Amino acid sequence: MSAEQIDELLSFLCPELTRQSTNYRAAIEPKQRLALALRYLASGDSLISLAFSYRLGCTTVTNSVHMVYAAIEKKMMERFLPKPTEDTWKEVAQCFWEKWNFPNCLGAIDGKHVVIQAPPLSGSQYFNYKKTFSIVLMAFVDADYRFRVIQVGDFGRTSDGGTYAGSDLGKGMETKTLHVPTSTSLPDAAHLGEMPFVMVGDAAFPLKPYLMRPYPGKNLTPQKRIFNYRLSRARMVVENAFGILASRWRIFHRRINLHPKNVDTLVVAGCILHNFLLGPTENQSWLDEEEQPGTRMAPVRNMGGNRASREAFDVREAFCTYFNSEGSVTWQDSMV
Numbered sequence: 001m002s003a004e005q006i007d008e009l010l011s012f013l014c015p016e017l018t019r020q021s022t023n024y025r026a027a028i029e030p031k032q033r034l035a036l037a038l039r040y041l042a043s044g045d046s047l048i049s050l051a052f053s054y055r056l057g058c059t060t061v062t063n064s065v066h067m068v069y070a071a072i073e074k075k076m077m078e079r080f081l082p083k084p085t086e087d088t089w090k091e092v093a094q095c096f097w098e099k100w101n102f103p104n105c106l107g108a109i110d111g112k113h114v115v116i117q118a119p120p121l122s123g124s125q126y127f128n129y130k131k132t133f134s135i136v137l138m139a140f141v142d143a144d145y146r147f148r149v150i151q152v153g154d155f156g157r158t159s160d161g162g163t164y165a166g167s168d169l170g171k172g173m174e175t176k177t178l179h180v181p182t183s184t185s186l187p188d189a190a191h192l193g194e195m196p197f198v199m200v201g202d203a204a205f206p207l208k209p210y211l212m213r214p215y216p217g218k219n220l221t222p223q224k225r226i227f228n229y230r231l232s233r234a235r236m237v238v239e240n241a242f243g244i245l246a247s248r249w250r251i252f253h254r255r256i257n258l259h260p261k262n263v264d265t266l267v268v269a270g271c272i273l274h275n276f277l278l279g280p281t282e283n284q285s286w287l288d289e290e291e292q293p294g295t296r297m298a299p300v301r302n303m304g305g306n307r308a309s310r311e312a313f314d315v316r317e318a319f320c321t322y323f324n325s326e327g328s329v330t331w332q333d334s335m336v
Helices: 003-017 030-043 047-054 058-080 086-100 156-160 168-175 222-248 260-277 280-290 310-323
Strands: 105-115 134-141 147-155 184-186 189-195 198-200
Touching: 003 030, 003 058, 003 260, 030 047, 030 058, 030 260, 047 058, 058 260, 086 105, 086 222, 105 147, 105 222, 134 156, 134 222, 134 260, 147 156, 147 168, 147 260, 189 310, 198 222, 222 260, 222 280, 222 310
Parallel strands: 105 198
Antiparallel strands: 105 134, 134 147, 184 189
């Protein structure tokens, strides 16, 4: 992080991090509080190690770290992780079409486990299929690896149920309250009729008229394999976003020894800082680092039921037809 970026961060956070000095004790400077919080995210060192390195008390370090993450969520959320508007959705969809050749796409969705220390008296609530304790980070990402919507804090074990259906994003898409643009025809394919704007996800998500998932099975027709390839190509932006997040903030490769409520705040702050720091020239280097063995965040296996409506099947079939006709790209046959 450059000195200019540190100064910009401080311009947002300084009022929240400033404390009054007393006759007995000088207050920690906002810049030092920020340095502690960023090092904890970037290194994954324990709070005790940070306290030793900075020659501060462990309680002081812990309070400073929590203070910074809460300040980031309070002061930077509206600017760097705002609620999308209809115009925002249209811009995202246009960018997906230009960069990833998937029309009417609002973004890619996925969920990951954030491993935590088992909270006292929590039983099996946070225990997941990887036999670790975790909370779930569900994220919705645009074509440039930017987080547009996140949900943090579901119990690790709930990944086998309705994490998506119970989320604000899932409820909003179902009730059509997220200002999503109205259906429109695909490029050069008016004969297919008006098509809804959709999200793309993997097989962990349910098939909906507004949420496309791959065709299941192995013995698929060439047309269905091409659809799966095109969907996978667009969906990789969310995998890459998680990869950049975890490469930059190595705390996501560690077991986080904080109370779950504080972990939630840390994760939100990490995602906001991801958007704040996101730069096209650096993305590939972070992704190359993320490719090293053992550096991927654990995926969430199941985000909801698989019982789809006839309308959802019809929408997927229409996209499949499009990708094998007017919407085809020259290299797709060699990729399946």
